[in-house]
Amino acid sequence: MAATAETPTAERKQRKSALNRWNRVALGFLLPLLLAAGWEAAVHFHLASGRLVPPPSVIFATFADLAKTGELQRHTFATTARVFAGFGFGVVTGTLIGAMAGYSALTRRLIDPSLQALRAIPSLAWVPLFVLWFGIFETSKIILIAVGVFFPVYLGVMGAVMSVDRKIVEVGRAFRLTGPQMIRRILLPAVLPAYVTSLRTGLGLGWMFVVAAELLGASEGLGYLLIDGQQLGKPAEIVTAIVAFAIIGKISDWLIVLAGAPFLRWEDRFSVAPQVED
Amino acid sequence: MALAIANVCKTYPNGVHALEGITLDVKPGEIVAIVGGSGCGKSTLLRAISGLDTPSKGEVVLDSVRIVAPHEKIGIIFQEPRLLPWLTVAQNVGFGLEDRPCAERESRVATALRRVGLSDKANVWPRELSGGQAQRVAIARALVPRPDVLLLDEPFSALDAFTRTDLQDHLLGLWDEFRPTLVLVTHDVEEAIVLADRILVMRPRPGRIADEIVTDLPRPRDRQSAAFDFAKRRVLAALDRSLDRAKRIDDRETKADEGAALWW
Numbered sequence: 001m002a003a004t005a006e007t008p009t010a011e012r013k014q015r016k017s018a019l020n021r022w023n024r025v026a027l028g029f030l031l032p033l034l035l036a037a038g039w040e041a042a043v044h045f046h047l048a049s050g051r052l053v054p055p056p057s058v059i060f061a062t063f064a065d066l067a068k069t070g071e072l073q074r075h076t077f078a079t080t081a082r083v084f085a086g087f088g089f090g091v092v093t094g095t096l097i098g099a100m101a102g103y104s105a106l107t108r109r110l111i112d113p114s115l116q117a118l119r120a121i122p123s124l125a126w127v128p129l130f131v132l133w134f135g136i137f138e139t140s141k142i143i144l145i146a147v148g149v150f151f152p153v154y155l156g157v158m159g160a161v162m163s164v165d166r167k168i169v170e171v172g173r174a175f176r177l178t179g180p181q182m183i184r185r186i187l188l189p190a191v192l193p194a195y196v197t198s199l200r201t202g203l204g205l206g207w208m209f210v211v212a213a214e215l216l217g218a219s220e221g222l223g224y225l226l227i228d229g230q231q232l233g234k235p236a237e238i239v240t241a242i243v244a245f246a247i248i249g250k251i252s253d254w255l256i257v258l259a260g261a262p263f264l265r266w267e268d269r270f271s272v273a274p275q276v277e278d
Numbered sequence: 279m280a281l282a283i284a285n286v287c288k289t290y291p292n293g294v295h296a297l298e299g300i301t302l303d304v305k306p307g308e309i310v311a312i313v314g315g316s317g318c319g320k321s322t323l324l325r326a327i328s329g330l331d332t333p334s335k336g337e338v339v340l341d342s343v344r345i346v347a348p349h350e351k352i353g354i355i356f357q358e359p360r361l362l363p364w365l366t367v368a369q370n371v372g373f374g375l376e377d378r379p380c381a382e383r384e385s386r387v388a389t390a391l392r393r394v395g396l397s398d399k400a401n402v403w404p405r406e407l408s409g410g411q412a413q414r415v416a417i418a419r420a421l422v423p424r425p426d427v428l429l430l431d432e433p434f435s436a437l438d439a440f441t442r443t444d445l446q447d448h449l450l451g452l453w454d455e456f457r458p459t460l461v462l463v464t465h466d467v468e469e470a471i472v473l474a475d476r477i478l479v480m481r482p483r484p485g486r487i488a489d490e491i492v493t494d495l496p497r498p499r500d501r502q503s504a505a506f507d508f509a510k511r512r513v514l515a516a517l518d519r520s521l522d523r524a525k526r527i528d529d530r531e532t533k534a535d536e537g538a539a540l541w542w
């Protein structure tokens with residue numbers, strides 16, 4: 001209200017930059033839309049059979065069919081529940097161990113070398129062992145996902161705690177904060193940006209690993225849909241599952257960003273992000 | 279409150295002998311400036327007084343209380359503002375008042391911000407402030423709990439000359455309101471003379487107090503006056519002497535004495 005004098009130009013500038021952004025987004029959509037339209041036309045005019053690469057209309061129809069029968073929702077729910085559980089375990093353990101390793105040099109020297117060694121193993125190599133140990137049902141899947149989520153969260157939290165500015169911790173000491181106060185008022189807010197980033201990375205790996213887990217044998221889930229589509233020669237079903245993965249992956253990532261945003265308004269990159277691209 | 283520093287020595291774990299036998303009494307409301315070359319132990323001394331570090335030998339006593347950890351009556355301002363980037367300016371200023379009722383906190387923060395001339399920045403993030411503004415917020419943050427002793431470690435050295443003199447005058451104005459004891463570390467001789475009642479010159483390796491110069495010019499002090507210039511030369515001469523460059527100084531000091539003769 002106080003800034004009435006400068007609003008007209010500011011508003012115009014804002015509208016202009018919104019327009020620019022819109023243009024950029026539109027430009028990004030141009031290529032895939034053209035390709036989709038081209039392929040649709042090619043199949044429509046019988047220039048191609050579209051059996052192995054179904055045209056967009058067929059994919060839409062399959063998507064709608066699966067959604068109508070409730071099958072898509074059932075598979076999506078099963079997959080999401082697995083990721084949710086695995087992500088939960090991975091985040092809790094990664095956060096706790098990462099915080100301890102970041103906080104105490106002794107703990108770090110004790111456990112970090114082992115964890116780094118474990119991290120060097122491609123996580124899918126664990127699958128046979130997990131199946132032997134935990135069976136082929138939910139437990140082994142969730143543990144595999146948790147392992148995938150654990151490492152980025154562990155590394156992110158440890159790095160964030162280690163790089164908290166000593167000078168700012170000293171401000172806390174000068175104001176005589178107790179241990180818990182120091183954690184709540186200084187350490188937590190200081191590590192939060194890096195934490196959100198590591199959660200997003202962890203979640204991304206969680207989605208990756210759920211596919212691996214479900215490809216290895218599952219009676220439901222989007223990964224099952226992928227296998228089913230392959231075995232029955234239904235590429236539209238495969239693409240439907242892929243699209244579903246893309247959508248829930250994006251939504252869940254966006255939820256994390258959304259949850260963190262109110263606490264990260266102070267950060268440069270959240271409020272003035274678009275400028276970076278110009 | 280009287281601040282007594284008795285025979286403080288500090289040897290860091292890595293073997294650096296930073297302070298040796300520092301003894302200093304500061305009267306309530308006095309402004310003491312500590313000058314000396316970089317690395318001569320000024321920050322070490324200030325940190326020992328603040329309780330952020332403990333001396334290896336000797337003690338710091340504030341009104342018969344021995345300081346071994348940060349004390350609620352001792353505030354400190356660092357060379358950098360060290361504002362918490364996730365708190366607004368007002369929240370930063372109120373950082374030390376968390377245990378007070380909300381209403382009291384708000385009114386004291388508002389008053390402090392008004393005094394440092396930043397009322398309009400109350401709800402702004404620290405990153406949106408200039409260097410001088412940020413340091414003013416740091417001053418407000420340190421003053422808001424009403425410390426009896428305020429320690430300042432080269433608080434204006436990162437600022438440009440205009441902002442620096444501006445903030446020096448500002449600090450004096452704030453000091454005048456409730457007259458806390460100030461211990462100011464600086465390597466800017468003019469700053470020491472503008473602010474201090476007493477200037478201590480330190481010499482390095484290990485850090486000791488080499489000289490003490492009382493500056494009793496009436497406040498506000500005119501940076502252009504001959505008396506100011508004279509005081510400045512005395513301090514510079516003492517600084518040179520502290521660095522064992524006595525030879526070169528001898529004639530300069532006689533000149534300073536001539537100046538004194540002229541002036542008096």
Ligand SMILES: Nc1ncnc2c1ncn2[C@@H]1O[C@H](COP(=O)(O)OP(=O)(O)O)[C@@H](O)[C@H]1O
Pocket residue numbers: 290291292294295296314315316317318319320321322323
């Ligand atoms: N934490 C520390 N550990 C080891 N040596 C230090 C530490 N802090 C300062 N020193 C050393 O102590 C001496 C005095 O440092 P300092 O008090 O920072 O000087 P000043 O503030 O006067 O520039 C320097 O030689 C410095 O290298």
Ligand SMILES: [Mg+2]
Pocket residue numbers: 320321322431
């Ligand atoms: Mg220093």
